[in-house]
Amino acid sequence: MRNKYTLSLMGTFIPNISVDCVIFGFSNKCLNILLTKRELRDEESNKILLTDYTVQGHHVLQGENVNDAAIRVLKDKTGLEDIFLEQFYTFGNTNRLVKEHDQLWLRKKFPMVSDHVVSIGFCALVDGSKILPDMQHPETTWIPISELSKLELGFDHKEVILKALDFLRQKIRLEPIIFELLPEKFTISQMQQLYETIFGITLDRRNFKKKIGLLEYIIPLKEKQHGVPHKPATVYIFSQEVYNLTKKEKLDLIF
Amino acid sequence: MRNKYTLSLMGTFIPNISVDCVIFGFSNKCLNILLTKRELRDEESNKILLTDYTVQGHHVLQGENVNDAAIRVLKDKTGLEDIFLEQFYTFGNTNRLVKEHDQLWLRKKFPMVSDHVVSIGFCALVDGSKILPDMQHPETTWIPISELSKLELGFDHKEVILKALDFLRQKIRLEPIIFELLPEKFTISQMQQLYETIFGITLDRRNFKKKIGLLEYIIPLKEKQHGVPHKPATVYIFSQEVYNLTKKEKLDLIF
DNA sequence: TCAAAAGTGTTCGGCGTACACCCATGA
DNA sequence: TCATGGGTGTACGCCGAACACTTTTGA
Numbered sequence: 001m002r003n004k005y006t007l008s009l010m011g012t013f014i015p016n017i018s019v020d021c022v023i024f025g026f027s028n029k030c031l032n033i034l035l036t037k038r039e040l041r042d043e044e045s046n047k048i049l050l051t052d053y054t055v056q057g058h059h060v061l062q063g064e065n066v067n068d069a070a071i072r073v074l075k076d077k078t079g080l081e082d083i084f085l086e087q088f089y090t091f092g093n094t095n096r097l098v099k100e101h102d103q104l105w106l107r108k109k110f111p112m113v114s115d116h117v118v119s120i121g122f123c124a125l126v127d128g129s130k131i132l133p134d135m136q137h138p139e140t141t142w143i144p145i146s147e148l149s150k151l152e153l154g155f156d157h158k159e160v161i162l163k164a165l166d167f168l169r170q171k172i173r174l175e176p177i178i179f180e181l182l183p184e185k186f187t188i189s190q191m192q193q194l195y196e197t198i199f200g201i202t203l204d205r206r207n208f209k210k211k212i213g214l215l216e217y218i219i220p221l222k223e224k225q226h227g228v229p230h231k232p233a234t235v236y237i238f239s240q241e242v243y244n245l246t247k248k249e250k251l252d253l254i255f
Numbered sequence: 256m257r258n259k260y261t262l263s264l265m266g267t268f269i270p271n272i273s274v275d276c277v278i279f280g281f282s283n284k285c286l287n288i289l290l291t292k293r294e295l296r297d298e299e300s301n302k303i304l305l306t307d308y309t310v311q312g313h314h315v316l317q318g319e320n321v322n323d324a325a326i327r328v329l330k331d332k333t334g335l336e337d338i339f340l341e342q343f344y345t346f347g348n349t350n351r352l353v354k355e356h357d358q359l360w361l362r363k364k365f366p367m368v369s370d371h372v373v374s375i376g377f378c379a380l381v382d383g384s385k386i387l388p389d390m391q392h393p394e395t396t397w398i399p400i401s402e403l404s405k406l407e408l409g410f411d412h413k414e415v416i417l418k419a420l421d422f423l424r425q426k427i428r429l430e431p432i433i434f435e436l437l438p439e440k441f442t443i444s445q446m447q448q449l450y451e452t453i454f455g456i457t458l459d460r461r462n463f464k465k466k467i468g469l470l471e472y473i474i475p476l477k478e479k480q481h482g483v484p485h486k487p488a489t490v491y492i493f494s495q496e497v498y499n500l501t502k503k504e505k506l507d508l509i510f
Numbered sequence: 511t512c513a514a515a516a517g518t519g520t521t522c523g524g525c526g527t528a529c530a531c532c533c534a535t536g537a
Numbered sequence: 538t539c540a541t542g543g544g545t546g547t548a549c550g551c552c553g554a555a556c557a558c559t560t561t562t563g564a
Contacts (some may be wrong), residue, residue, distance in 0.1 A: 017271065017347075017373055066347025066373055090345045090375045092272075092321025118272055118321055118373070120345045170429060178509045189542080199506060206545070207527060211508070218536090230541040233533035251454060252507075253466070254430045444515075461518070462554065469552090485515040486561035 006123035013059035016114035019070045020057035020157070021085070021119050022077065022164035023144060024183040027128030031197045032142040033161060034078065038154055039139075040105055050101045053143070055160060057119065064198035068123040077137060084125040084180040088167035089160075092118040096156045105154070123164045123171075125180035145197075169198060176217075179238040187225065187233040188212055268314035271369035275376050275412070276340070277419035278468035280332065280397060282383030286452045287397040288416060292410055294394075295360055297337065305356045307407035308398070310415060312374065324378040332392060339380040339435040343422035344415075347373040351411045353402040360409070361451045378419045378426075380435035400452075424453060429474075434493040442480060442488040443467055472497035 025036040032188065035053040042049055056077040060069040067087070075081055093114050097106065106113060131142065148161065172178055179186075181194055192208045195201075212218050217239045225232035278289040290308040297304055311332040315324040323341070330336055349371050352361060361368060363377065386397065403416065427433055434441075436449055447463045450456075467473050472494045480487035 011516040014271065014371075016269065060347070060373075063349055063371070065349055067344060069347075087345055090321065090342055091326075092315070092375065094318055094320055116269075116318070118315075118375075120347065120373075157554090172510065173507055174425060174428075174510060178510070195508060201506070204527075204529085205543085206529080209544075210546095211526085225543095227536085228542080231543045233543055251456070252428055253450060255427065255429060255433070442516090459514085459556085461556080464517075465519095466553085478514095482563085483515080484513075484563040486517075490518060504547075 009135060013061050015059065015112060016117050017064060018056050018057055018059045018117050018119045019073055020091075020160055021073050021077070021124050022069055022088075022121065022161055023074070023124040023126060024164075024168060024181065025128040025131060026194050026197070027142070028144075029193045029197060030144040030146070031181075031194070032118075032128070032144050034140055035143050035147070035151075036137070037139045037141065038105065040108060041228075045140075047183050049104060052101070052154045053157070054142070054154040057155050059113065059117075067118055069243050070120070070124075074124055074190070077140065078126070079136070079240050080124075080126055080130065082141065083127075084177055086123055086167075086171075087120055088123045089121045089163045090118060091121060091156060091160060093156070099186075101157050112151070119160075121160050122162060125177060127183050129183045164223045172198065176238065176243055182238075183222070185221065185235040185237055187235055189233060191236075212236075214235075216246050260317045268316050270314070270367060271372050272321070273312055273314045273372050273374045274321060274328055275310050275346075275374050275415055276325055276328050276332070276379050277310050277416055278329070278381060279419075279423060279436065280383040280386060281449050281452070282397070283387060283399075284452060285399040285401070286436075286449070287383070287399050289395055290392045290398050291332075291392070292396065293360065295363060304326075304359060307356070307440070308412070309409040310412050314368065314372075321375055322489070324374070325379075329377075329379055332395065333381070334391070335379075335381055335493065338382075339378075339432055341378055341422075341426075342377045343374055343378045344418045345373060346376060346415060348409060348411070348490075354410070355473040357410050361491055370487065374415075376415050376419060380432060382436065382438050387429075410431045427453065430504045431493065431495075431498055437493075440476065440478070440490040440492055442490055442507045444488060446491075467491075471501050 005219045025032050038054050040049045058073045060066055070085055074085060094126055097117060110123055182190060192203055196203060218236050219239055220234050220236050223235050275414045280287050287351055293309055294306045313328045315321055327339055329479060352372060437445060443464055447458055451458060473491050474494055475489050475491050478490050
């Protein structure tokens with residue numbers, strides 16, 4: 001799959017412009033990021049030269065819109081389409097590829113890319129229940145954000161992920177994108193757990209429920225959970241239409 | 256000045272990556288944008304072929320960080336340094352340069368640039384009282400945002416400006432960047448007027464004052480206005496230090 | 511003395527926060 | 538019957554919104 005671009009279309013991608021997608025998903029009460037394990041072995045000794053993780057990225061193709069490149073990467077790496085995907089920052093420092101590990105990797109695998117690659121960072125949000133159990137890309141895995149500090153990351157991808165997380169936290173306060181991370185039908189406590197994992201806080205259940213109860217666009221269904229060993233919870237849906245109709249421009253001048 | 260890059264250093268800039276700076280300033284109770292008037296005449300007939308406005312932009316140089324390119328453009332076009340300057344969006348559509356006017360301009364003036372230029376948009380905020388009365392660049396002028404819809408704008412710069420304005424409005428709700436647009440010493444009603452022009456609203460003076468009065472980091476001086484034909488107002492300063500010490504992470508889950 | 515903007519206080523309602531007990535289900 | 542998480546109500550305090558009259562200055 002990846003060969004499609006690195007081999008047969010070699011020369012048709014733009015050598016100095018790429019996109020990087022930080023893909024967030026919610027499962028197991030955790031916010032996770034989809035990362036690719038990178039491993040480089042010496043051809044003779046078969047000794048491991050480097051092993052670390054990177055986010056999903058690729059160069060923009062000749063004649064391709066930058067935003068479309070991100071859509072393409074997402075589809076290639078996860079099979080997902082039509083999900084939340086937005087730019088959050090562009091990484092343009094000249095030293096982003098100069099670490100020894102990364103140079104080694106690039107010389108071996110991508111000798112044609114430029115020394116100074118500008119990368120547009122995208123943030124994608126996916127419903128955790130859509131995680132493919134056995135992907136075409138066995139080297140990609142979900143990592144809880146709480147594990148991030150323990151991981152070795154390639155290029156400037158640590159910074160990329162931190163900026164993406166920042167973006168997510170701020171955006172969530174401004175727009176109803178939290179639902180992009182939840183299944184279509186969700187319970188109030190799933191939603192609460194999601195907030196808690198994103199912000200690293202704990203919230204009072206009663207107050208949370210009261211607040212959600214005031215929002216007309218979060219609609220309870222008749223349906224309940226089943227198969228749970230406790231009182232089954234009511235399931236809710238988010239209505240974008242009701243949201244559009246009822247949202248009021250509240251402009252807190254607070255900063 | 257501009258020739259420095261377009262002529263003597265021709266070939267040292269990256270043909271497909273540029274920065275565009277949307278520079279906001281506050282004066283005359285208005286939020287203004289610094290734009291450059293563009294005019295192209297036919298060499299024989301001297302007839303005007305196109306006339307419109309653009310934001311301040313330039314290509315990134317070989318070996319230059321993207322963020323440094325923005326700093327350079329800002330300095331070259333306004334003489335200003337050390338002011339608020341942040342990325343807000345990257346414009347990467349393949350059709351951003353294809354309007355007939357723009358092609359005409361590029362063929363004549365910048366034949367060496369690529370067909371597909373990705374441009375990183377930056378938002379700069381300057382104290383309106385620092386506006387140079389007679390600039391080195393007579394073709395640059397401040398335009399109130401209320402006049403924007405009447406102007407002809409080059410390339411995709413209408414979209415660029417609208418995205419910058421959006422960015423400014425959201426950022427102001429999250430961080431104390433409003434002060435970047437005000438003189439060091441300001442009155443409460445200047446601050447109020449600034450909010451009013453940015454958001455296109457009107458606010459109640461008493462409530463506004465009360466709110467500002469609660470913020471420890473907006474500090475009244477002994478000093479008053481003078482030379483005004485009415486009761487002189489108290490002047491205030493913003494203290495970044497007090498802000499850092501007293502800000503509390505308020506996290507409204509509201510969206 | 512006039513025009514123009516500055517300064518000031520109260521009331522009301524809504525929303526955030528703190529906090530504890532009973533309920534329904536599967537194992 | 539037990540463990541697990543679901544569902545619910547009250548009291549308090551803060552802050553945002555509405556609203557009108559007096560004060561100071563330069564012209």
